[in-house]
Amino acid sequence: MRKIIYLSLVVLLLTSCGETKNFTRGENYPKMYEAKPTSILIMPPINKTVNVEAKEYFTHHWLFLCVKKGIM
Numbered sequence: 001m002r003k004i005i006y007l008s009l010v011v012l013l014l015t016s017c018g019e020t021k022n023f024t025r026g027e028n029y030p031k032m033y034e035a036k037p038t039s040i041l042i043m044p045p046i047n048k049t050v051n052v053e054a055k056e057y058f059t060h061h062w063l064f065l066c067v068k069k070g071i072m
Contacts, residue, residue: 042066 026033042062047055 045055045058051057
């Protein structure tokens with residue numbers, strides 16, 4: 001019985017390793033990258049979790065990404 005389970009796991013592992021095509025953001029969302037907005041509105045997050053610091057973590061995360069992209 002164990003041999004069948006091991007064999008099925010190995011077959012599953014080997015067949016799941018297929019080649020995938022990498023898509024760029026421009027290919028997935030062409031209209032978003034064609035538009036050139038002059039300003040953006042970023043709404044503050046609403047914390048509905050039990051983690052008290054989730055709002056601050058999220059705010060710092062998107063702020064870092066905006067600065068990195070040159071938006072702010």
